[in-house]
Amino acid sequence: MVSDIERWEKEGRRDILSQLDDVGRMWVDPVTKEPIIGDCPFLKEDLPGYYSCKIQHTKPTICRNFKPTKFNAGDLGCKGYDDD
Numbered sequence: 001m002v003s004d005i006e007r008w009e010k011e012g013r014r015d016i017l018s019q020l021d022d023v024g025r026m027w028v029d030p031v032t033k034e035p036i037i038g039d040c041p042f043l044k045e046d047l048p049g050y051y052s053c054k055i056q057h058t059k060p061t062i063c064r065n066f067k068p069t070k071f072n073a074g075d076l077g078c079k080g081y082d083d084d
């Protein structure tokens, strides 16, 4: 099974890889490598109150698991998942 990081390297997704810290954890500032506070940088507001994922086709495994488990979506600031 190809890891998220291997897939992004194959796809040349420097924009996503820059969001990883030195041990491969996601959602850090590309410059400071400090954890991002607030919404995921790949969250896009299409219309007021309506969101989508800018990297839907290659989003991380943890995000692919939102739907069956409701796992971590709130903590990641992903408004693309509706918990109601």
Ligand code: SF4
Residues within 6 Å of the ligand: 040, 041, 042, 043, 044, 052, 053, 054, 055, 056, 059, 060, 063, 076, 077, 078, 079, 080
């Ligand atoms: S699914 Fe949400 S948290 Fe995951 S990458 Fe996309 S916008 Fe970010």
